[in-house]
Amino acid sequence: MxxxxxxxxxxxxxxxxxxxxxxxxxxxxxxxxxxxxxxxxxxxxxxxxxxxxxxxxxxxxxxxxxxxxxxxxxxxxxxxxxxxxxxxxxxxxxxxxxxxxxxxxxxxxxxxxxxxxxxxxxxxxxxxxxxxxxxxxxxxxxxxxxxxxxxxxxxxxxxxxxxxxxxxxxxxxxxTMIDTLLKQRPNFKAPPIWTDLNLSKQNYIVLTLHRPANVDEASQLKAMLDEIITNTENLPLVFPVHPRTAKILEGLQVRDERLHMIEPLSYLEFNYLVENAKAVITDSGGITEEASIMNVPCLTLRDNTERPETISLGTNELVGTNPENIKPYLQRLFAGDWKTGSSIPMxxxxxxxxxxxxxxxxx
Missing domain, CATH: 3.40.50.2000 (Glycogen Phosphorylase B;)
Known part of the structure; x- marks a missing residue:
């Protein structure tokens, strides 16, 4: 054996x-x-x-x-x-x-x-x-x-x-992450926030932030959130908050009626939100993979990525960590000028x- x-x-x-x-x-x-x-x-x-x-x-x-x-x-x-x-x-x-x-x-x-x-x-x-x-x-x-x-x-x-x-x-x-995604995709289910906010397909944006470079420095996090809020027109922003980020946010007093900070979601609930979103703004590596396979525009707030295939073949773009970089990418998104993903080998x-x-x- x-x-x-x-x-x-x-x-x-x-x-x-x-x-x-x-x-x-x-x-x-x-x-x-x-x-x-x-x-x-x-x-x-x-x-x-x-x-x-x-x-x-x-x-x-x-x-x-x-x-x-x-x-x-x-x-x-x-x-x-x-x-x-x-x-x-x-x-x-x-x-x-x-x-x-x-x-x-x-x-x-x-x-x-x-x-x-x-x-x-x-x-x-x-x-x-x-x-x-x-x-x-x-x-x-x-x-x-x-x-x-x-x-x-x-x-x-x-x-x-x-x-x-x-x-x-x-x-x-x-x-193997994509194995799980494809197997579980029929089981995705709407989280409570879907009905609470009366969300509909491609009518909101999902946001996740947890990397130290983005969230440990309060002024950096605030500048990013301000840019995102300013340049996402009138769409709701659904932000499942990582515990690391929650501690910083408590002292920031970032408030906007379109920014909805919620508890972390289960796998099936979170990916339901991603699949139906207009876009995802994130600093996660795994989410860029899932968004690419589901053909959802993805803006990655990092200066590098270990998953370049999500950029060359997927729907991901590397925006960087400078908050000023965010606006032009969101302008492209709202202009309907985002790339379409192609199949990623294997x-x-x-x-x-x-x-x-x-x-x-x-x-």
Whole structure:
């Protein structure tokens, strides 16, 4: 029996892992000698990650929660490593599979590798070039010790080749986030704000902000919100507020009758809003992927992106972090001059099947 340990540390990780679990179940039903153990590191406490969250994704709850918790970057990484080492001692694995770029991704990769366990990285090779982002360091360190690289784009493949990774270890499989999106799209449901504000299709804008460069400096956040409010004509702005952002907003006194700050939404509710919005304004990487597949205009308030395919092939534009950049992009949007997305290779809902096919042949 080939034993695989799947690692998730934050809510988006489960979106990426859910299709892999489904594909493992399919392989088991077809006679594959493979088993898995789902480990939640507890990196993020999320009150919305209840039993219903796992029911929506159609996956079992994690076999264990390491409850590593928060703290500084070093404290969190160290806690995860200590607890995951104990987990592997009690429950040995043939392969540890990590996804994305959170602290759990790097911490569990290092722990597994030092115990001579094969490491597979889903979303390998992604780079922003911005070393001020903890995620970029996590990506680089993880890929430096990974054995099997599962990539989302040809550019990611090239990034890996440039640091000497042989082609035989690189598997261009696509994007498991899109597997989840396409599977769950028929299940999207309107959140309460839809009826509360009497929203209608393409008659509002979704806003999300959480990156430190945008929200930690109060004057920067206020300037961005002022520009967005000023240049979105008379459309409602629906702003599910990240806890990090909420703390800053409390002292800002940004008020406008069109700005509706609400609690974070479930996956199915949030993507219902995105699918029906006129546009999304965000600093999230994952949302740019989902918006591109749903052909919704996306304005990214960052100076770089690790997902350039959402710009070259999708509906995303890199606006930057200078608030003055926002107006011309919104003018294009309201002029009806936004680009249409085209299909992104391998983002077809079958990525997890390709990953498990490799795992069953190579583990």
């Amino acid at each position: 080939k034993k695989i340990t799947l690692i998730a540390g934050a809510r988006p990780n489960f979106m990426k892992i859910a299709p892999i679990i489904h594909a493992i179940h399919e392989a088991q039903n077809q006679g594959a000698d493979i088993s898995y153990r789902l480990v939640h590191t507890g990196q993020h406490y999320d009150k919305k990650m209840s039993g219903s969250f796992f029911e929506q994704l159609e996956i079992p709850e994690p076999h264990v929660n390491l409850e590593a918790g928060g703290g500084t970057q070093a404290e969190q990484t160290g806690n995860i490593m200590v607890r995951f080492e104990q987990e592997l001692i009690v429950n040995p694995a043939d392969l540890v599979l990590v996804v994305g770029d959170v602290n759990s991704t790097m911490a569990c990769s290092i722990t597994a590798k030092k115990m001579n366990i094969t490491v597979a990285h889903v979303e390998a090779g992604i780079r922003s070039g911005d070393l001020s982002m903890p995620e970029e360091i996590n990506r680089m360190v993880t890929d430096a010790i990974t054995d099997l690289f599962f990539t989302t784009s040809e550019l990611a493949n090239e990034n890996l080749r440039q640091v000497g990774i042989p082609n035989a270890r690189i598997h261009f499989v696509g994007n 983002w077809d809902g079958k990525t997890a099947q390709r990953i498990v096919a490799v795992l069953t042949s190579e583990v």
